[in-house]
Amino acid sequence: MWMDDFRGIYYIVLKDMKTYYLKPPAISWGIVFPVAWILAFYLRNPRSFEDLVPGLIAMTILFSTTAAEAVVINFELRLGSLERLLLSPISLSAVLLGKVLGGAIFGLIMSTIITIGSVVVLGLYPNLFYLILIIIPSLLAFSSLGALLCVLVREVFEAQTLLNLPRFLMIFLCGVIRPVSSMPAALEYIAYGMPLTYTINGLWQSFSASPGTMILIDAMALMGFFILFIFPATKLLYRKFE
Amino acid sequence: MEVVLKEIVIHVSHLTKFYGRLLALDHIDFDVKEGEIFGFLGPNGAGKTTTIRLLTGLSKPTDGNASILGFDINTEITEVKKRVGVVPEFSNLYDELSALDNLLFVAQLYGVPRLARRKKAEDLLKTFGLFERKDSPFRMFSHGMKRALTIAAALIHDPKIVFLDEPTVGLDVVAARSLRNLIGNLRQQGVTLFITTHYLEEADILCDRIAILVKGRIVKIDTPKALKAATEEESVIEFSFAELSSTLIHDISDKLPEAKLVVMDYNKVRIHGGMPGKIYDNVCQLIREKGIEIQSVNSIRPTLEDAFIKITGLSPTVMSIEKGGK
Structure with a gap:
């Protein structure tokens, strides 16, 4: 049974990459939007752009993974193809995990491009191990958040609209534009209830000259968010087909 | 051709399904024998699709049980899924993938060995008259061709039983006749077929036995000949x-x-x-x-x-x- 599930996850991810990564909603929300934000920040203040790099990489992860989830889940919900996957000898959790990994890999491609671009253009020296340690759980956490919200609706545009609520809330509260520490105490508490804060904290440490061990807590918190999102997402999907 | 009917391959006992407070299936019982074409006939909303969804693991019964090829649908559904093929009412393959890639993907999901996949897919495309269009995306196909490819996808892993939910709905007369011929050929290959339909003529032509379903209850099961008699x-x-x-x-x-x-x-x-x-x-x-x-x-x-x-x-x-x- 495990072998069936692993095989299913692998082929679902491959098929999603082939089928959905170049769909217009994935490109507009997952690629164009983060790139436009990055350019806007760069053009506004190129000298202190370096300080914004962790936040902008985190935002790229958030937008690319969630945009991809809306495509890989809602296209299939609308066309009934998800039902086809559930007819095959693969568990529902494996199908959803395949979908989450599909979004995560899209996010990995985008965040790698943005990270390499930032490092090369600005001459930065991040800690590669720390980068991997924080980016991987971030991809999983945001992809599962996308999955959770996407299974609630049917159409891709509904999913993208719904996803904008946590996306913009996190952009403004989690330290993309302004450090969390400079916010009022109440907003700071809210910020620590959101996964993007931990991604940005972890990325800051990856780019700092003397990274600390706090990154482990950030990574664990993000894995906690992944579990927190994936279980209700599975439950909701199960109820959809009950 | 005389068909020798063998052992029971689908056994359904008191199968019941509620959607909220709506009773969709009300303690239905029936058996299907190996090699048989068994028809589920009834108006829309009678519970035909619900029965298929329960028997193929897309939904769980509220009460009752069923076994398929000896495997319990409540506890051994993965084993059931490996051995059955399903043709849903709506052709739900991938618009972006070609006919061949769609079949290869389904073969991968079912664990068809790598070396056998391509040959099996190409053989099915030939059988269903789609080989010349193997590289065309699914979205470019006519409704009839989409139905044919959906049936081919259900056969890629050599299932012992195929469930067909309203196989000819929405097809023109010629395409429906052609599809019925294909279904008839499947029986000759020893596949057991479970068909739901609300077309009386289709049930009469295709089925060895028919269960008439009304408001979630089976009111009669018999051969078309005996029903008419x-x-x-x-x-x-x-x-x-x-x-x-x-x-x-x-x-x-x-x-x-x-x-x-x-x-x-x-x-x-x-x-x-x-x-x-x-x-x-x-x-x-x-x-x-x-x-x-x-x-x-x-x-x-x-x-x-x-x-x-x-x-x-x-x-x-x-x-x-x-x-x-x-």
Whole structure:
């Protein structure tokens, strides 16, 4: 049974990459939007752009993974193809995990491009191990958040609209534009209830000259968010087909 | 060709499904034997698709149980899924993938060995007359071709049983006939077929046995021949009038209290039972008085439609209502 599930996850991810990564909603929300934000920040203040790099990489992860989830889940919900996957000898959790990994890999491609671009253009020296340690759980956490919200609706545009609520809330509260520490105490508490804060904290440490061990807590918190999102997402999907 | 029926491959016992407070399936029981074409016949909303969803693991029963090829659907559904193929009512393969890639993807999901995948997919494309279009995206296919490829996808892992949910719905006459031939060929290959349909003629042509389902309950299971034989004992006369009003229907019913009158069409009625000569005389006398013209009179051999009417008490028009009430 495990072998069936692993095989299913692998082929679902491959098929999603082939089928959905170049769909217009994935490109507009997952690629164009983060790139436009990055350019806007760069053009506004190129000298202190370096300080914004962790936040902008985190935002790229958030937008690319969630945009991809809306495509890989809602296209299939609308066309009934998800039902086809559930007819095959693969568990529902494996199908959803395949979908989450599909979004995560899209996010990995985008965040790698943005990270390499930032490092090369600005001459930065991040800690590669720390980068991997924080980016991987971030991809999983945001992809599962996308999955959770996407299974609630049917159409891709509904999913993208719904996803904008946590996306913009996190952009403004989690330290993309302004450090969390400079916010009022109440907003700071809210910020620590959101996964993007931990991604940005972890990325800051990856780019700092003397990274600390706090990154482990950030990574664990993000894995906690992944579990927190994936279980209700599975439950909701199960109820959809009950 | 005579089909030798073997062991029971689908055993359903008290299968029940509630959607919230709506009872979709009400303690149904039936068996399907190996090599059989078993039809589930009923109007939309009768519970046909729900039955397929339960038997193929897309949904869980509220009560009751079923076993397929000896595997329990509640506890061994993965084993069931490995051995059955499903053709859903709507062709749901991937628009972006080619015909060949769609079949290869389904083969991968079912664990068809790498070396056998491509050959199996190409053989199926040839069987279904789609090989020349193997590289065309699914979205470019006609409705009939999409149905054919969806059936091919259900066969990629050599299932022992294939569930077909309304296989010919929405197809034109030629495509539907071609698809029925393909279904007939599957039986010759030893595949057990479970078909849901609301087309009476389709059930009559294809099925070895038919279960008639109304409001979630099976009201009768038998061969099409036996179902029709049950209505043979009574005469059926069909009248076509130039104009058929509710007053005329009411007057005929009053004049023939021993017979049952069924409105077939906007100008046709069938009169079941009673003495044919007396019925003919009475109806002719009535319409002479009313000055209405009779266009035709026929003595009808019982069809599955007549059997359906007699068994369920429903009008045949309920069977022509598509999903969504159209």
